[in-house]
Amino acid sequence: MAYRIQEGRLGAAFDCAADDALLRAGLRAGLPLAYECNAGGCGTCKFELLDGEIVEAWPAAPGLSERDRGRRRFLACQSRPASDCRIRMIGRGEAAEAPLPVRVGATLESVLDLTHDMREFRFATDRPAAFLPGQYALLSLPGLPSMRAYSMSNIANDAGEWHFIIRRVRGGAATSLLFDLRPGAPVTLDGPYGRAYLRTGASRNVVCIAGGSGLSPMIGIARGLDRLGGEPLGSVDFFYGGRSADDICGEALLRNLPRLGESLRFHPIVSNEDSRWTGRIGMVHELVADLPKEAFAEADFYLAGPPPMAEAVVSLLSRGRAVPADRIHYDRFF
Ligand SMILES: Cc1cc2nc3c(=O)[nH]c(=O)nc-3n(C[C@H](O)[C@H](O)[C@H](O)COP(=O)(O)OP(=O)(O)OC[C@H]3O[C@@H](n4cnc5c(N)ncnc54)[C@H](O)[C@@H]3O)c2cc1C
Ligand code: FES
Incomplete structure (x- = not known):
């Protein structure tokens, strides 16, 4: 069953199934919702x-704040229709060049251990995997009522492969289930979503900045860069922050990308004192701050990770180094 939704900011209407979210149904209809x-x-x-x-x-x-709740404001990503509705989005969205999101069944094909708590999960669908490097999908897991967002670490392909680097969260509802899945397990996958995808028009240098499980979309961006035809690549600076030496991974995956070759510089940092670690200790934005001044004038910046990391990096780039907003691309991981 579907309901008709009239949206006032864009002056558009779309159908939303009773089991779909207003946001996702609007995006499936091609509307640029925020x-x-x-x-x-x-x-x-x-x-x-x-x-x-x-x-x-x-x-x-x-x-949502209490004030929002008192003003009949809701979250479109968490709202299903129970009748036809008239709504007005508060924020202004932007048109995206990405494929429209769809819901499809997927099967876990294999898993690859990367560290003590990070794995690359490889799912397969029976239709091509259509998304832009750096985007994410929502996974519905058997037994969990709400979906979770995971970013693809691979790039679009006709074989229907969707890879996600996922960090196990201690006591986490979704990751506890995920890390117990065996190959052959079915899930539902809804995507692609996200605005922090690789921009291919500009021939600038690229800086990728990842914290923890933010590695997944940044590896996706690097894999996307590796496949770009045309212009020679500029420099690719890849920053990765973990808590301790055990958390640092990703360089081997990046060194496997032939086109990145000499253009790639990998900059790891850990935040905890660790006797096994001989590199920098601190937060990832402190390492980014050491880039030469010219780097900030020329590069596109992609970042992914927990909100405190994203806020520290965005503050450094926009306030500290005057990087314009249209060269900073990120989706925060909540
Ligand atoms: C855009 C985006 C991309 C992400 N990409 C990755 C990735 O590539 N790799 C990765 O490891 N992690 C990623 N994450 C984080 C991931 O979605 C999960 O938050 C993480 O795996 C922990 O899930 P959990 O259920 O195990 O932990 P939990 O602590 O049980 O839940 C984690 C989160 O789930 C949400 N949540 C909690 N309760 C509910 C509820 N009742 N209904 C709906 N939502 C609820 C909240 O946002 C909460 O912070 C991403 C998050 C976002 C937003
Ligand atoms: S709360 Fe709905 S998109 Fe973030």
Whole structure:
């Protein structure tokens, strides 16, 4: 069953199935709705309910304040329709060049251990995997009522392969299930989503900055760069921050990318004192700050990781180094 949704900011209408979220149905219809995390955390997808009934998947989602709740504001990524509705999105979205998101069944094919708590999970669908490097998908896992977002570490392909580098969260509802899945297990995959995808028009240098599980989309960006035809690549500076020496990985995956070759510089850093570590200790944005001044004037910046890391890096780039907003691309991980 589907309901008709009238959206006032764009003056557009779309159908939304009773089991779909208003945000995702609008994006499936090709509307440029405002969003970022798809997970209830950022608040970018807020809307005002003018008429009709909705059901909230996660009423306590942190993306809404008490003030929002008092003003009949809801999160489009957490709202399913229970009738035809009239809504007005609060934020302004941007048109994306990415494929439209779809829901498909997928099967776990294999897993690859990268560190003590990070694995690359490889899922397969029976249709081509269509997405831009750096985007993410939502996984529905058997037994878990809410979906979780995971970023693809690979690039689009006709074989229907979707790879995700995922960090196990101690006591985490989704990752506990994921790390127990065996090859052959079915999941539902909904995507692609995300605005932090590789921009191919510019022939600038690229800086990738990852914290923890933010490695996945940054590896996806690097793999996308490796496959770009045409212009020779500029420099690729890849920063990766972990807590201790055990967390640092990714360089071997990057060194396997033939086109990156000499253009690639890998800069790891750990935040905890660690006797096994001979490199820099500190936060990843402190290492980025050491780039020469010219690097900030010329590069496109991609970053992924937890909100405190994203905020520190964005503050350094935009306030500290005057990098314009259209050269900083990120989706925060909530
Ligand atoms: C855009 C994006 C991309 C991401 N990419 C990756 C990636 O590539 N690799 C990776 O390891 N992690 C990634 N994450 C983080 C990932 O989605 C999970 O938050 C993480 O795996 C922990 O999940 P968990 O269920 O094990 O932990 P939990 O601590 O149980 O839950 C984690 C998160 O799930 C959400 N949540 C909690 N309760 C509910 C509820 N009732 N309904 C809906 N949502 C709820 C909240 O956002 C919470 O912070 C990404 C997150 C986002 C937003
Ligand atoms: S809270 Fe809906 S997109 Fe982030």
